[in-house]
Amino acid sequence: MTALATAPDAARQGGPRRAGSSGKGIRRGEAAAGWLFTLPVLVILGVFLLVPVLMALWVSFSDWTGRGSPLSPSVGFVGLDNYAEITTGGGLAERDFGTALRNNAWYVLLVVPLQTALSLFLALLVNRAVLRGRGFFRTAFYFPSVTSSVAITVLWLFLFSASGAVNEVLSWVGINGPNWFNEPSGVLHNILGAFGVTSGPAALTGNSFLGLSWWDWLAGPSVAMSAFMLMAVFTTSGTFMLLFLAGLQNIGGDVEEAAMMDGANAWQRFWRVTLPQLKPALFTVLTLGLIGCWQVFDQIYTGTQGGPGKTTVTPAYLSYESAFLSQEWGRGAAIAFVLFVIIVFFTILQRWVLRDRPVSRRRARQYEVHSTPRRKEAAR
Amino acid sequence: MARHTTRALIGTGALLTASALALTACGSGFSEPAESGSAAGGGSLNILIGSSGDAETAAVQSAVDAWSAESGIDATVQTANDLPQQLSQGFAAGSPPDLFYLAPEALAGYAANGSIAAYGDGLANKDDFYPSLVENFTLDGQFYCAPKDFSTLALIINSDMWAAAGLTDADIPTDWDELASVAQRLTADGHVGLAFGAEYQRVGAFMAQAGGGMVVDGQAVANSSENVEALTYLKEQLNAGSFAFAADVGAGWGGEAFGTGAAAMTIEGNWITGALTNDYPDVNYTVAELPEGPGGKGTLQFTNCWGIAADSPNQDSARDLVEYLTGTDQQLAFSEAFGPMPSIQSAADAWTQANPELEAFLAGAEYAQFPPNMAGAADVVKDFNAQLESLKTGDPQAMLDTAQSNLEAIVE
Numbered sequence: 001m002t003a004l005a006t007a008p009d010a011a012r013q014g015g016p017r018r019a020g021s022s023g024k025g026i027r028r029g030e031a032a033a034g035w036l037f038t039l040p041v042l043v044i045l046g047v048f049l050l051v052p053v054l055m056a057l058w059v060s061f062s063d064w065t066g067r068g069s070p071l072s073p074s075v076g077f078v079g080l081d082n083y084a085e086i087t088t089g090g091g092l093a094e095r096d097f098g099t100a101l102r103n104n105a106w107y108v109l110l111v112v113p114l115q116t117a118l119s120l121f122l123a124l125l126v127n128r129a130v131l132r133g134r135g136f137f138r139t140a141f142y143f144p145s146v147t148s149s150v151a152i153t154v155l156w157l158f159l160f161s162a163s164g165a166v167n168e169v170l171s172w173v174g175i176n177g178p179n180w181f182n183e184p185s186g187v188l189h190n191i192l193g194a195f196g197v198t199s200g201p202a203a204l205t206g207n208s209f210l211g212l213s214w215w216d217w218l219a220g221p222s223v224a225m226s227a228f229m230l231m232a233v234f235t236t237s238g239t240f241m242l243l244f245l246a247g248l249q250n251i252g253g254d255v256e257e258a259a260m261m262d263g264a265n266a267w268q269r270f271w272r273v274t275l276p277q278l279k280p281a282l283f284t285v286l287t288l289g290l291i292g293c294w295q296v297f298d299q300i301y302t303g304t305q306g307g308p309g310k311t312t313v314t315p316a317y318l319s320y321e322s323a324f325l326s327q328e329w330g331r332g333a334a335i336a337f338v339l340f341v342i343i344v345f346f347t348i349l350q351r352w353v354l355r356d357r358p359v360s361r362r363r364a365r366q367y368e369v370h371s372t373p374r375r376k377e378a379a380r
Numbered sequence: 381m382a383r384h385t386t387r388a389l390i391g392t393g394a395l396l397t398a399s400a401l402a403l404t405a406c407g408s409g410f411s412e413p414a415e416s417g418s419a420a421g422g423g424s425l426n427i428l429i430g431s432s433g434d435a436e437t438a439a440v441q442s443a444v445d446a447w448s449a450e451s452g453i454d455a456t457v458q459t460a461n462d463l464p465q466q467l468s469q470g471f472a473a474g475s476p477p478d479l480f481y482l483a484p485e486a487l488a489g490y491a492a493n494g495s496i497a498a499y500g501d502g503l504a505n506k507d508d509f510y511p512s513l514v515e516n517f518t519l520d521g522q523f524y525c526a527p528k529d530f531s532t533l534a535l536i537i538n539s540d541m542w543a544a545a546g547l548t549d550a551d552i553p554t555d556w557d558e559l560a561s562v563a564q565r566l567t568a569d570g571h572v573g574l575a576f577g578a579e580y581q582r583v584g585a586f587m588a589q590a591g592g593g594m595v596v597d598g599q600a601v602a603n604s605s606e607n608v609e610a611l612t613y614l615k616e617q618l619n620a621g622s623f624a625f626a627a628d629v630g631a632g633w634g635g636e637a638f639g640t641g642a643a644a645m646t647i648e649g650n651w652i653t654g655a656l657t658n659d660y661p662d663v664n665y666t667v668a669e670l671p672e673g674p675g676g677k678g679t680l681q682f683t684n685c686w687g688i689a690a691d692s693p694n695q696d697s698a699r700d701l702v703e704y705l706t707g708t709d710q711q712l713a714f715s716e717a718f719g720p721m722p723s724i725q726s727a728a729d730a731w732t733q734a735n736p737e738l739e740a741f742l743a744g745a746e747y748a749q750f751p752p753n754m755a756g757a758a759d760v761v762k763d764f765n766a767q768l769e770s771l772k773t774g775d776p777q778a779m780l781d782t783a784q785s786n787l788e789a790i791v792e
Contacts, residue, residue: 065493067471092759092786162630182627184769308627309766324468326759327489 060333066323082334087210093322093331098210099310100318100335106221107314108293108346111232116285119237120278123244124270138245145238152235153303157181160227180227184309186219187226222311228299236292240285247281248274283354287347294343315339423694424454425701428470428477430463430684432651432718439717440705447704453697471495474691479698482525482687484516488755490687491519497688498522499699505706508724516750517685525685526702529711529720531649532744533585533679535671536634539664541566541644553671556589556613563622566644574617575643576634578625579765581751582647584680586610588749591675594761595752600787602764603780606675611776613673618772625769639663649682650741654719669740681748683723721745756790 055070063078064070086097125131126138144152159165160180167177192198199205200215207214221229251274259273275282297316300306306313306321313321315335323332427444431437437459444455458477460466464486470476471490482496490496500506500514500523513527537552545565553559563573576582580594587593590613592606601607617623624643631637634646639660646652647670656663670679686702688695704710711722712730721742722731732739751761763786767779 066468067493067495068474091789092756092763096759096763179627179630182769184766307766307769309769310763324465325486326756327468327486327493329472 056333057337059329060337062330064329066327066329070329078330082330083338085331086334086338090211093328095211096310096313096318097315097335097338098212100313100315101210102212102217102219103221103225103311104294104296104314107225107229107232107296108290110221111229111293112286112289114229115233115237115240115289116282118233119240119285120244120282122237122241123248126241127245127248138241141241142238144235145242147235149235149298150302152231153299156227156231156299157303178223181224181304182308183223184307184311186222186311188218188220190223191220222309224304224308225312228296228303228312231299232293232296236289240289243281243285244278247278251277279354279356283351286350286354290346290350291343294339294346315342424456425479425694425698426477427455427457427701428460428463428466428480429457430481431459432654435654436714436718439714443705443710443713444701447701450704451697451700453694455701471689471691476689476691478689478692478694479701480687480689481528481684483684484753485751485758485761487517487524487685487687487753488519488757491522491524492755494690496524497690497692497695498524499688499695499702500524500526502699503706504703505724508726509706510723510725510745512681512745512748512750513683513723516681516683516753519753525687526706527683527685527723528706529714529723530681530683530745531651531720532681532741532748533582533647533649533670534740534744535668536638536646536648536652537666537668538638538641538644539666541568541571541641542666545644552666552668555672556674559671560617560620560622563617563645564620567622571641572624572629572643573622574645574647575624575626575629575631575637576647578627578769578771580761580768581680581682581765582634583611583614583768583771584749584751585647585670585678586614586673588678588680588747589670589673589675590678591673593749594783594787595754595791598791600784600791602787603777603784607780608776609674611771611780615771615774615776625771627769638665650719650721650738653738667738667740669743677747679744679748681745681750683750752787752791754790757787760786760790 059070060082061077061079062070062075063081064075068074085091085093087094122141126134126141128134131137160167162179162182164180166180170177200213200218204215204218205213209217255273255277256269259269264272295316296314297320300312300314300317301320304312306317316339319332319335319339321332322328322335427440429437429440431440437457441457444457447453448455463481464483467476467480467482467486467490471493476495482490487496491498500517503526506514506523509527510530513530514523517524517527535553542551545562545568547562547565551558551562553562559574566573584594587607587610590606590610592601592604592610594600594602614623618625624637626632626634626637626643626646629637629642631640631642634643634648635652635655637643638646638648638652639656641663656665669677672678686705688698688702692698706724708722708724708727708730711724711727712734714720715722715727715731716734722728728742732742751757760783764779764783767774767782771779
């Protein structure tokens with residue numbers, strides 16, 4: 001991706017030269033120099049990113065068995081077979097892929113808004129000039145982000161074990177905590193179960209998508225996955241807090257003061273003044289959050305390996321497992337590329353939702369009407 | 381000065397390009413397997429093992445050193461952090477280790493893509509291996525690799541809890557009813573009667589005792605009435621509270637549940653003896669054969685073999701080393717060092733004499749089943765295990781039907 005973005009940039013630099021009459025003159029050779037300067041990056045990205053990605057793409061369309069070069073003549077082209085197997089195959093491969101997508105979709109759906117809201121909240125807290133020990137809190141909130149995810153996963157496994165610290169604390173308030181990492185039941189199903197609903201209506205249980213019934217899709221994250229979700233929020237909100245903090249520090253105090261003079265209360269100032277100005281930071285946080293959440297791998301690999309009951313299998317982990325452990329390299333690569341498409345789709349969707357829109361006429365009129373009496377008020 | 385910089389830059393760029401080209405074109409990662417496969421033998425051996433711990437590593441190392449001294453061929457032993465992944469990388473890159481531990485569930489995949497050599501029939505001590513172990517590593521009539529050792533499942537009983545419940549040696553269960561009743565008697569405050577892992581690798585023993593199994597004579601039989609009976613029996617006992625899955629009593633596996641006193645009995649293999657000695661030395665235990673079910677005696681066996689890479693240029697010396705490592709003396713030395721049983725029948729008597737209290741494990745060799753070993757079987761077992769976790773509330777027939785359809789897809 002980055003390599004592709006670099007090439008047009010270089011071309012754009014060369015653009016003005018081409019606009020000028022000929023290639024001779026004082027600016028002669030500038031394009032060559034530009035290419036030369038970008039060459040190291042182009043070569044490195046090409047060799048270590050573009051070529052492997054293209055090879056993986058080829059593997060996803062081939063019947064490579066994991067022995068020798070995937071480009072050797074003995075490897076055959078099988079078209080969309082690998083993709084068909086995981087989307088319409090009707091077997092275990094399809095059901096596993098469906099399960100992985102279900103698990104990860106819930107993860108994204110809950111983690112992205114939670115971590116964004118929490119990090120924004122933390123940033124607003126530590127941005128306040130009146131807060132004592134701001135430096136300490138900034139460091140404290142950021143600390144989980146710099147710790148290795150493997151170390152945090154191990155810590156989490158201890159905290160959330162059947163007799164771990166979390167259940168100990170829950171027992172103080174009379175709650176008998178679950179056996180977190182061994183509990184495959186879905187959270188939504190559990191909530192429904194508390195109201196006596198243990199099986200879904202026929203419309204949901206009878207029809208299925210990707211080998212899973214709709215009732216199973218609506219199970220919600222499993223208890224084990226919920227623990228991972230808490231961990232993700234805990235570890236990433238520090239990083240994103242930093243991004244929001246940078247955005248907040250960029251907002252001049254004068255705008256805030258002007259809003260105050262106009263009589264906006266704290267709540268209005270946040271929603272109408274601060275948040276719109278944080279849009280670039282918000283965009284970065286949501287994009288990074290979406291990408292990161294669709295790529296959950298290391299927690300699963302070091303923590304549960306997809307258990308209990310496959311409820312923590314994610315597409316990224318399934319891709320690894322299919323290729324390296326089951327020797328289904330084509331299938332593994334196909335999963336990786338479906339995941340790639342999903343990530344690109346959500347990033348574009350999110351970009352479209354957060355695009356800059358012109359102020360609607362109705363909104364604009366609202367401001368005009370308000371401005372007249374206020375000016376009178378000020379004159380009085 | 382300026383010209384100097386430009387020249388330096390051009391030089392750097394050229395160097396980068398050249399090295400990048402060198403990486404793509406000539407890196408060992410892209411070499412064809414045939415090139416290295418055809419090379420002449422006689423080089424030193426690379427051995428990759430997935431070790432259970434220092435004891436095993438040291439035992440293999442000293443055995444290999446002894447062989448090196450005898451044969452004059454250098455050999456290095458490496459322990460893998462993640463054996464399946466490291467093997468896959470080696471095969472894909474065309475530079476696999478010469479000799480390695482290979483799990484039966486991985487055999488079919490590697491055999492299908494031609495990664496491993498089928499050398500079993502050429503072994504001098506071929507007929508000495510237990511027939512069921514040979515079968516375990518036989519695909520399409522070809523005996524691929526020599527079983528390095530094996531383990532079976534048995535019933536491990538906490539002697540102190542047993543005595544405290546007023547039970548004697550005469551009460552050791554011989555059928556399912558007796559097992560249920562002693563488990564009931566052993567269930568007390570703070571511990572359950574019997575705990576084991578929620579997986580086919582333990583539950584499968586009950587399926588075998590009921591007369592069922594996963595694959596019989598090349599046919600998928602996962603949803604047979606025998607298997608339903610086995611799962612139904614377990615479901616009843618789990619709900620009665622005298623049986624429990626290890627995870628439900630807060631343990632990672634049966635051995636942990638047993639060692640920490642959360643369970644009075646467990647079903648585990650030979651490896652539990654090492655764990656109990658090292659981690660829970662104060663627990664007194666007895667090993668008994670698993671009780672009979674309606675279909676007679678049944679247990680599961682677990683084994684690994686010594687795989688030889690098809691791309692290895694040193695296959696002859698590797699096979700020589702395998703013969704040495706599966707010889708009687710070495711097998712007994714391994715057994716003493718880290719617990720498993722010799723895979724050859726000629727060492728059985730010596731092993732029983734050395735480990736009279738573990739005889740029940742070896743007795744299981746007579747009637748043990750092994751997990752399905754065709755390509756894709758590991759995924760099927762994994763899926764079945766995922767369902768077994770909810771056996772307490774689930775429907776045995778439905779679980780087995782799913783396993784059956786998954787199995788039918790891979791059994792041809």
